[in-house]
Amino acid sequence: MDRRSFIYRSLRGAGLIVLAALPFAFGRALQPDVGGKKAPINPAINHHKLRPPGALASEKDFQSACIGCGVCAEVCPPACIQFHQRDGGNDANTPYILPAEKACILCGKCMEVCPTDALTVTDNVQVTMGLAQIDRDACYPWVDHGVCGACVVACPLGDKAIEFDFATLYRPVVNSACVGCGVCVEVCPHPSLPIRIIKTTA
Amino acid sequence: MTAVNNVDHVQTKSGKAPSRPFFLWRHLNKLRWLSLTCVFIMLLLLPYISVYQNFLSAHAYDLLPAADKSLYDIMETITDPFVTDPVNDLDAIKGTTWSASFDSYKLSDPLAVVAQIAAAKRVYWPFVLTALLPIIFTVLLGRFFCGWICPATFLYELNTNLGLLLEKMGVRTGHRRLDKRMKYAVLVVGLLLSTAAGSVLMAAIYPPAIIGRELYYYIALGGFGSGSVFFLLTLLFDLLVARRGFCRYLCPGGALYSLLGRYRLLRIKRLVTRCNDCAKCNAVCEFGLDPMRDDFGQECNNCSACIAVCPTDAMTFILSPQDVAAQGPGHLGKRYRSTQQASLASASDEQVLNLQG
Numbered sequence: 001m002d003r004r005s006f007i008y009r010s011l012r013g014a015g016l017i018v019l020a021a022l023p024f025a026f027g028r029a030l031q032p033d034v035g036g037k038k039a040p041i042n043p044a045i046n047h048h049k050l051r052p053p054g055a056l057a058s059e060k061d062f063q064s065a066c067i068g069c070g071v072c073a074e075v076c077p078p079a080c081i082q083f084h085q086r087d088g089g090n091d092a093n094t095p096y097i098l099p100a101e102k103a104c105i106l107c108g109k110c111m112e113v114c115p116t117d118a119l120t121v122t123d124n125v126q127v128t129m130g131l132a133q134i135d136r137d138a139c140y141p142w143v144d145h146g147v148c149g150a151c152v153v154a155c156p157l158g159d160k161a162i163e164f165d166f167a168t169l170y171r172p173v174v175n176s177a178c179v180g181c182g183v184c185v186e187v188c189p190h191p192s193l194p195i196r197i198i199k200t201t202a
Numbered sequence: 203m204t205a206v207n208n209v210d211h212v213q214t215k216s217g218k219a220p221s222r223p224f225f226l227w228r229h230l231n232k233l234r235w236l237s238l239t240c241v242f243i244m245l246l247l248l249p250y251i252s253v254y255q256n257f258l259s260a261h262a263y264d265l266l267p268a269a270d271k272s273l274y275d276i277m278e279t280i281t282d283p284f285v286t287d288p289v290n291d292l293d294a295i296k297g298t299t300w301s302a303s304f305d306s307y308k309l310s311d312p313l314a315v316v317a318q319i320a321a322a323k324r325v326y327w328p329f330v331l332t333a334l335l336p337i338i339f340t341v342l343l344g345r346f347f348c349g350w351i352c353p354a355t356f357l358y359e360l361n362t363n364l365g366l367l368l369e370k371m372g373v374r375t376g377h378r379r380l381d382k383r384m385k386y387a388v389l390v391v392g393l394l395l396s397t398a399a400g401s402v403l404m405a406a407i408y409p410p411a412i413i414g415r416e417l418y419y420y421i422a423l424g425g426f427g428s429g430s431v432f433f434l435l436t437l438l439f440d441l442l443v444a445r446r447g448f449c450r451y452l453c454p455g456g457a458l459y460s461l462l463g464r465y466r467l468l469r470i471k472r473l474v475t476r477c478n479d480c481a482k483c484n485a486v487c488e489f490g491l492d493p494m495r496d497d498f499g500q501e502c503n504n505c506s507a508c509i510a511v512c513p514t515d516a517m518t519f520i521l522s523p524q525d526v527a528a529q530g531p532g533h534l535g536k537r538y539r540s541t542q543q544a545s546l547a548s549a550s551d552e553q554v555l556n557l558q559g
Contacts, residue, residue, distance in 0.1 A: 016387050019387070020391040021391050023452060024403055026432055026435060027403070027407045061322070063321075063400055064321040064322040064400045065321075065322055067318050067405055068402060068406075068415065069298060069300045069310075069411075069415075070297075071298075071301060073422070074249070074252045074297065076256075077256060077260075078256065078260070079252075079253075079422065082423065085428050091401075092401070093429075109293070113296060113297075113303050113308075115303070115329055115332050117329070
């Protein structure tokens with residue numbers, strides 16, 4: 001093989017690789033920017049997008065394990081699972097839960113159907129979706145705007161997760177057993193949602 | 203030598219008429235369309251069932267708007283004969299052709315498994331086992347998924363028909379022929395990119411995965427996602443550049459199935475004694491193969507379209523791990539007869555006289 005044909009052949013090979021990568025480039029470039037088009041006053045916009053219960057601890061592991069089949073959302077009774085569209089490349093088509101819009105009820109169906117065990121079957125109390133946090137400058141009982149406690153009543157895990165604490169004169173306080181399902185966020189009557197779930201896994 | 207019109211009067215060397223292929227194989231193509239339609243209808247139905255289950259578990263019937271109420275009623279009518287406790291029983295069939303679960307048994311696309319192994323850089327056996335059954339069937343039957351199940355094939359073949367209609371109306375559509383090996387490059391590059399990115403990128407460009415997902419997004423989540431734009435582009439590519447171009451030249455799943463089905467047992471064979479070289483099989487072959495010259499190769503998906511279209515019943519199924527070697531021109535065709543006459547002319551006059559009677 002002479003030099004000229006060697007150069008041509010290697011150029012052709014490189015061209016073929018670029019051509020083969022083109023569909024992936026299209027797939028990336030054409031994803032609509034769903035997150036940016038939301039109404040700016042939507043209080044949910046600053047909330048963390050949580051992984052469904054039982055998700056692998058490391059975000060990288062989850063991204064590489066999830067094949068984006070969407071069965072978790074299909075079986076979800078409250079239909080709380082949504083899908084990333086363009087919030088960072090590797091998240092495409094992976095599930096998330098935004099409790100401010102619709103919260104997880106910890107029924108465990110998504111963990112059972114996940115084919116790759118990116119959502120591993122986990123006991124209710126050992127789920128680590130996140131941890132609730134109360135903004136004490138806005139929450140009704142904390143600013144003395146009457147008695148509320150919607151979050152305490154709605155919590156599926158009871159007193160160990162969130163309770164009217166004696167030490168704070170019976171205002172809602174989050175305890176360590178909280179798994180971050182987000183039912184409290186969904187029921188919170190305050191328009192700015194002073195309770196939110198903070199993601200605890202990286 | 204008299205012209206032979208009826209195929210069954212053809213005599214072979216042994217003096218026996220060549221056997222007709224089993225008569226039902228001509229109608230297998232209709233069964234294939236039925237199968238494709240059923241899969242597509244299921245993909246439409248499952249998201250609606252999911253929505254119906256959401257309504258059920260929320261006990262929301264009285265609060266629903268009129269459109270959702272009628273959806274609820276329709277789904278209740280459809281599913282009522284099959285289930286007693288719809289909230290749980292309807293979970294028996296879930297998912298798409300990318301990955302589905304049938305009552306705790308899960309089936310996945312082999313491409314999903316390969317891409318996930320590439321992305322995670324480790325083998326998770328419970329997931330690999332979900333693709334075991336599809337892999338076994340592909341090894342035995344070849345690319346049958348492409349022709350019999352794939353929801354994209356359903357739309358792409360309708361797209362082909364649309365292209366033919368446009369041609370009749372005078373619009374020019376694309377008939378370019380590209381290099382078929384390109385799809386293997388797409389597969390390899392996609393796996394390498396998946397490894398580099400650490401996520402299953404294949405799911406974003408694989409039409410069967412896209413269609414199931416986008417139908418679910420549209421019906422249950424209230425809007426098409428990113429993949430629909432990509433899928434529309436592939437439809438345009440098929441229409442304007444190359445007929446069935448994505449499946450033939452670009453689909454990574456098709457590439458994987460072709461490799462798995464290379465030594466498949468079920469193949470299509472041309473009966474050379476019945477063939478008249480009309481090339482109808484080449485015209486209908488969705489994958490641009492050359493059945494008339496016995497060139498099937500690993501990319502044939504046993505769709506049986508060539509069997510259905512053959513006017514002389516010259517196509518049949520065989521069980522063999524290898525294709526039949528090229529058999530030359532069909533015995534009812536002009537080319538074969540002219541070569542025969544040439545050889546006859548070179549033979550002794552007596553023989554020719556005998557034959558011509």
